Amino acid sequence: MSETTLSPVRAVLADDERLMREQLRSRLTEVWPELEIVAEAKNGLEAVELVREHHPDLVFLDIRMPGLTGVDAARQIAQLPEDDSWLVPEIVFITAYDQYAVEAFEQGVADYVLKPAERERLVLTVARIKKRLAQRHNGGGGESAEAAPAETGQAQPLQQLLHQLSAKLNPGGAPKYLQWIQATVGQAIQMIPVEDVLFFISDEKYTRVQTAGVEALIRKPIKELVDELDPALFWQIHRSTLVNVKAINGITRDFRGRQLVGVKGLSEKLEVSRSYTQLFKGM
Incomplete structure (x- = not known):
């Protein structure tokens, strides 16, 4: 996916800690200046509603949030109706705890950012997200019938x-x-x-x-x-x-x-x- 020919990637940030949202937004601006952050949520329920409203390409979800955890919010987001112009967004989990960085994250189905977001790790996350978005845009790759x-x-x-x-x-x-x-x-x-x-x-x-x-x-x-x-x-x-x-x-x-x-x-x-x-x- 070429970022020069497609619309900017749009994202929603969800974290119940305002300072963490500000820090992540700042770091994302450094490593992915083209990214458009369209909304921020303070809890899981708000995150689901903002995804439903804005149809972003990407959502950052704090794993532990009041009302609805990031995991439960991801479950609901994954079941939102798609159409020809919008797919369920890619998910990046935000966590302060290393134990949640399970092997599954490394398999590419979703990614994670440890609090506070470090530039080097965020660069890796952004590269993975861009690759997955490009593959989705191109229909999953593979020309074989x-x-x-x-x-x-x-x-x-x-x-x-x-x-x-x-x-x-x-x-x-x-x-x-x-x-x-x-x-x-x-x-x-x-x-x-x-x-x-x-x-x-x-x-x-x-x-x-x-x-x-x-x-x-x-x-x-x-x-x-x-x-x-x-x-x-x-x-x-x-x-x-x-x-x-x-x-x-x-x-x-x-x-x-x-x-x-x-x-x-x-x-x-x-x-x-x-x-x-x-x-x-x-x-």
Whole structure:
């Protein structure tokens, strides 16, 4: 992405400490003078509303904020509706604690800044963000019409990182994920093992639960399922779609360059929205 030919990257800063916001804004002005900071939030709820209002490309979220933590705010931001002109923003977490700088940050799905923001670390963060924004703008890279199946761990989904951070913020044992889905099949209610589900896909009212032999319906939306399913097993590839990683048999591109996920045993293809193309980077 060339910054000379595209509109300036727009950002929202969220930190409950005014001095920290001012310090980060100052450092960002030094290392990324083209960046346009469109709004600042004092808490997580305000951050979500400002992202909804301003549609930034990037949001800096303090991990610990009153009302709504940065992690919970990121969950809500990740589920905001996209359109052709706006994608869910890239996330950078702000933290005063090294223990939150988990390995997942280094895998490129999100980044972090330690308080107070040091110039050298911020330069690295900015370089990573620019690279990810360029890849998103270019459709995720890769000109090949067909690609091999994704490998778990090749690119960690955002929801997996959020689960890890949430566990660190709220220690108390391993999270308990859904094991069964109670769904409507015809006129009957059926209990479906989660591991048998190939994918979930939502419309405005229902979520379709697809297994190898059954198509069922539930009323639970994707934004709730994201937090209840094991993120190592189910990846969100679109605002309306979760796919079982073990069910992916390949990634193709259509004539418009969109990534499509093939599902084992089915002819149906699942579209990957531009916000999630990094899950299959290099494909």
